[in-house]
Each structure stands twice: as C-alpha cells, then as structure tokens.
Amino acid sequence: MNSDPSNPAGRENRRVTRAAGVVGAATLLSRVFxxxxxxVVASxxxxxxxxxxxxxxxRIPNLLRRLFGEGSLSIAFVPVFTDVMVNGDREEGIRLAISAMKLLFLVLLGVTLVGVVAAPWIIRVVAPGFSHLPEKMALTVTLTRLMFPYVIFIGLVALCMGILNVLGHFAAPAVAPVLLNLAMIGAIAAVSRFSDSETVRVLGLAGGVLLGGALQLALQLPFLVRHGVRFWRRSGLWHPAMRRVGLLMLPTIFGAAxxxxxxxxxxxxxxLLPEGSVSYLYYADRLVQFPLGIFAQAAATAVLPSLSRxxxxxxHAGMGDTFGHAxxxxxxxxxxAMVGLIVLRYPIVVLLFKRGAFDxxxxxxxxxxxxxxxxxxxxFSAVRIVVSTFYAMQDTRTPVKTATISIAANILLGMALMGPMKHCGLALATSLASMINLVLLVYVLRQRMGAIRWRRIGVSTLxxxxxxxxxxGVAVWVCRAVAPDAGSAGVIRLLVAIGAAIGGGVAVFAxxxxxxxxxxxxxxxxxVKRSLTRS
Structure with missing residues (x-):
C-alpha cells in the first residue's frame, strides 16, 4: 500500500491518517467523559x-440518530456534497449544505412529533417484556417522550459533521459528545441534590440528554459560519442535488446502521429475560464503543471524504490504495484493543462501575x-470502513442486501442462544451477525476492486x-501479580494493576x-514522530 507522499495516493493516505488521529483524540476525550x-449512572x-x-x-432516539443522522444522511450526503464541491463550484456546494440543513430540520421535527405520540406502541415493540410491568412500562414511555426531541439536535449535528469533514474540519464534530456527557452528569447531580426519588432522578437525566443535544449543535454553528456556511441566508428548501442524496439515503438506513x-x-x-439483562448489555456495549468509536469510527469518518474525492x-486505483491503508x-x-478488553474485562468493569447500586x-x-x-x-470496526467504501462509490444496494441478511441472522441467532446463554447469547449473536455482514461485503468488494492488495492486508493482520x-500474556500476568482478586481489590490497587497491565502490554505489542x-x-x-518534531 503506497504511502509515498510524493504521489496523490500517498498524500491521501497521510491525510486519512492525520484526520483519523484528530478524530480519534477528540473521541478519546469524549469517551473518557x-x-x-x-x-455516575451505574452508581x-x-x-x-x-x-x-x-x-x-x-435506545430509540439513539437509533434514529444513527439512521437519519450519522447513518443514512451523513453517509449519503458526503459523496454528493464532495462531488458538487469538486466538479461544480464552492458556492453551489454551500447552497446545497444550507438547503440540506433546513430540509433535515423539518423532517426530524415530523419524526419527533410522531415519536412522541406513538411512544407507547414503540415501547411495546422495542421492549415487549416491559408490558407485563405497568410501572416500568409507564416510566419508559415518559422517558421516551421526553428524550425524543434529542433526535432533532443530534440529526443536525451529524449533518454538520459531514459538511465540516468535507471542508477539512474534524475536531469540533468529534469533541461534541463531551458536551452531552457533561450535561447528563450535571443534570443528575443537580436533581439528586433536591430529591432522593429514583424516578425524579432518571427524569432529570433525560432532561440532561436534551440539554446535551442543544449544546452539541451550538458548538458546530460557529465553525460552519467560519467556513462560509451561513445558514441564515435565504436559500430554497430544495436543491437539485438533494434528489441524489435522497436516492442514496433511503437504502443506507439499514446498510449504515x-x-x-x-x-x-x-x-x-x-x-424478555430477567430484570437487569438490558442493563448488562448496555454497560458492556459502552465499553466496546470505546475502541470502536476512537479507532473504527474515527477512521471511517476520516476515510469517507478521501474516498469520495x-x-x-x-x-479507482487510488481508492483501492486508500481502502487498503484504512x-x-x-x-x-x-x-x-479487542484482545486487551477480553483478558482484562472483569477488572475493568469492576474499576469503572462497581460502586453504589452496581454490585x-x-x-x-x-x-x-x-x-x-x-x-x-x-x-464491527472493519464493516465501517467497507461500508464507507461502497457509499463513496454511491453504491447503496450492496450494503442494504448484506445488512438485511445480517439483521435476520442476528434475530435467529439471538432467539436460539438467549435460552441457554441468557444475555450473553444476545451479545454473541450480535458479534456473529457482524462477522456475516463483513464476509458478504468483502466478497462483493473483491469483485469490484481488484486493485486492493488483499494478501498484504492478510499478512499484516496475522x-x-x-x-x-x-x-x-504480559497484561494478564501483570494484572494478577498486582491484584490477584480483582473483585475485592481497592480502587487504587485496581487502578494501578490495570494501568500497569495496559502499559506493559502496550510496550510488548510495540x-x-x-x-x-x-x-x-x-x-x-x-x-507521531513528525507531530512531535513540529511541536
């Protein structure tokens, strides 16, 4: 894979690596918060x-964020916006961006109104087991209605991310989730000072979600204005290029999310499983999202504008080189990161969450x-890069087909495994379904892009x-030497054990x-060396 900076492919690879580094660093900060x-929530x-x-x-507004924001609209919008900017003119591209923001706002407003009204029926579909517990069902419906407007804020944030990424700005969209986390922490802390009621506290947490969404959008707007996207300008609601975005967007709803x-x-x-199963999966998924967000999403965000250009x-030869590099x-x-999480999973969960009500x-x-x-x-990580490649080529049919098969496999595997393995079976089903999706996508991509050096990718992976x-091996030995019983170790001892295990493991890996x-x-x-030299 050519990384020579003297040719276009090499320059594009360096651009992807730098952009991935910026997004990854900002995402790391977000993940820490x-x-x-x-x-705090677990406590x-x-x-x-x-x-x-x-x-x-x-889960509901978060899924809609992926579908209408980061998923379908952002991925469908970036290739078309890039094409207008590259083959048309910048002013026309700016008009397209402003029209997209106005149209998206109206669409998300309609989705939110429907969601608020239909919340009871949505919850019966999303969490059918709650129907037998009236108090739990009522609380979930109330929380859903309160948080649904978050879809408007975060959908617009996702579109701003796509616009800014094409314009070469990656930091603000990546760091925006920090504001959501701070708002949620602040909300639950503030409400807890005035009430000991668990219901009141969780309602305050939902209010923090709305505040966080508004703050994330507010962060993007000054950067858009600086790049010439003055969204208050008079502009038609419909731009001719939006038709292409719409045609790409509808199929990507499943393919990207x-x-x-x-x-x-x-x-x-x-x-449908015993109480707590939803929470076990949520907290585990949050830990998986750490490397997934920092590395995979950062790379996918960085590579899409390059592939689209x-x-x-x-x-096409340059696309193959950029894809292989990414x-x-x-x-x-x-x-x-995957291996480290597997071998240190219990100490990490204990360190992060075992306090208060989390026993x-x-x-x-x-x-x-x-x-x-x-x-x-x-x-999970590789799929994001492969899907970005298909969408850069404005091919939405292939990811939709493979996604449909993957979702069907997840449902069947989940139903088969949840009996003997409970919530663990559902987690395994998600992993197996993603592997199926990746295999199918790569099979098709091999037919499309013969220029990719698959052998070199395989050797590097091995x-x-x-x-x-x-x-x-080093990480496990160090952790057990410092904290033989992670479950009963104190916070400081456990922090030292995990820190030493990660440090030793990283040194050995390097x-x-x-x-x-x-x-x-x-x-x-x-x-890293060049960055330090510049500094």
Missing part, C-alpha cells in the same frame, strides 16, 4: 428498573456480556494477531510490531 457519565441506578427504563428509552439495529434487537430480546475524480490501520489498532454480581454478568461483544469487535497474543516489521506500526510511529 462518557465513562464518567456511565459510572445511582445500578441495573434496576429505572436503569432498564432509561436505557430502553434512550446495522450494528445499532442489531443492538436494538438485543434490547428487545433482553427485555477519489470516486468523484474517477481514481482497513489495515483499523485492524492493527482494533485487534490489540459484584452485576459486574460479573456485565463482564460476561463484554466477552461476547468483544469477539466481534474486529468485525502479524498483528501474533503481537496481540504476546501482549495478552516491540513485537517493530520486530515483525508491521507496516502500520511504521506509519503510525512516523506520524
């Missing part, structure tokens, strides 16, 4: 009725779910697996990557 938020609500109700209710749909399926089936210019980079970072038994059940989610982390295995001459290690090390 996200875990603080989850620690106040544990895995009881209020936690289950909030998580089930929040298959992971979130599968998670929602897990929530639905988990509502190459597709708009007809540079997929190898993601696997190089995601695989050791040792809840930590054990959450770490069990985390194991089975982690098995599919490499597939070397990464070997380095990760060495890392895992040494092994250097020894095995993994190309991605050389690229990442070179980028």
């Amino acid at each position: 996200g875990y603080v938020r989850d620690m 106040f609500f544990g895995a009881g009725m209020a936690a289950d109700a909030f998580i089930a209710a929040f 298959v992971y979130q749909i599968n998670i929602l399926v897990g929530t639905l089936l988990a509502s 190459q597709a708009a210019g007809g540079d 997929i190898s980079l993601v696997l190089f970072i995601t695989i050791p 040792a038994w809840t930590a054990r059940l959450t770490s069990d779910a985390l194991l089975y989610y982690c098995l599919g982390l490499w597939a 070397k990464t697996l070997a380095a990760s295995a060495m890392m895992a 040494a092994a990557a250097w020894l095995f001459k993994i190309a991605e290690w050389q690229k990442v090390a070179g980028l």
